[in-house]
Amino acid sequence: MSRTARLLEIARAKGIVIATAESCTGGMVSAAITDIAGSSAIFDRGFVTYTNDAKIAMLSVSAQTLDAFGAVSEQVADEMCRGALIHSNATLAVSITGIAGPGGSDYKPEGRVCFGITNGTTTRTETIEFGALGRENVRLAARDHALDLLLKAADSPLP
Template sequence: MAEELEAALPDDVCRLAERILAAAKDRGWQLATAESCTGGLLAALFTDVPGYSHVFDRGVVSYSDGAKCDLLGLASDMVENCGAVSRAVAEAMAAGALERSDAQLAVSITGFAGPGGEDDEEGLVHFALADTTGALTHREEHFGPIGRDGVRIAALRAALDMLREKLDLSA
């Protein structure tokens, strides 16, 4: 079980992360993350689970628009035109993380944890999964104004749930 974040995160989140790492290990897969609003929490969670260091390849925290472009290869005009919190950006983040890693599966998270500006919907988060077969999956969640920590924890659950579904694990 995750040793360091265990005290800060709900037990179900830690247990699910461990199940995902075990399933990826069984398949001989590595995972990568591209995170914005979660600030690397998913990567930290994966690296806190002992015995799976070879399963998690890398995590990119691309909080700013520039980092999304520099680190993940997103076109700056796409970020400007679509917005950093959008389906297109989430999909490009996942694809960029996959392309820049040795992983077989990459997950991305981008959203407004809040509070935001008048045009930002607090709790709106986009997720994407990319794999080496070329499959790309998107998910959009509207968590609402549940606070920054609430949005981040809900986003972790949603990202882990997407990975769980991709790895064909029961709920």
Template sequence: MSGWPEDIETKAGQLIAAFSERGLMVATAESCTGGLIAGALTEIPGSSSVIDRGFVTYSNDAKIQMLGVDPATLDAHGAVSRQTAIEMVRGALSHSKADMAVAVTGIAGPGGGSEEKPVGLVHLAAASRGGNVLHREMRYGEIGRDAVRMATVRTALIMLEETSEN
């Protein structure tokens, strides 16, 4: 069907079917994945009944303007942080009609890492309206830019599934 790895395509298909059946809408807020999560979901026929919108907020200005991330959060913790991922997912919900959202921010590499925030570090957050916010800090390592981005898509899809179960 597509150029997506089979496991991603399968999980995306399961999510679209389950969310469609339950009448749930989804939004994504993506930095390091650049829209790949929304891309994986919209690859599935019938996704138009589930996907409300996707925000690609690669720059800090985009995170502030499109999602309402507080500049003080970015100054204090940086774009790649638990706090920023949580503000991104909350912003995706408040700036959409979605019932649930997922947000990701990380360092895909090959450059841009530091000792404190190495290449392969990704913070993900998922939330539903009125529900708890899930957060995960993933350290995929220096496995290559494409591999970090695909691993992030996999984790994001799992987190969406977990959020829908709450």
């Protein structure tokens, strides 16, 4: 059984409803979930917020947070997933913001992706350094990691 099919099964059994807030993946997590028949039972909506303005307008990410930490930061990932939960009917939200490439900088290299996950009570963030795998591979790895975060959070409470 695929991870998305397992996610659908567990979320349906527990009454979990999911929202996504995506930047560098451009909706790939939402697409992976909605590729599974019956996903409307567990998926409310996906926010693709590629620009800082979109993050502010759609997810209520603070301009001050963006200025202080940059879009690719755990602080912004935190505000993105919280905003997705607030602006949806979801009970579980995941966020992704990163540098898929090509390019990057010494400070924020290609392949750095920040994730957030929240159930409204507990929020967790993390940064994964996927490395310079190329744009497509970084995006696929980020999508899969976000799905794994959702699956783990649906299967057991967030730590």
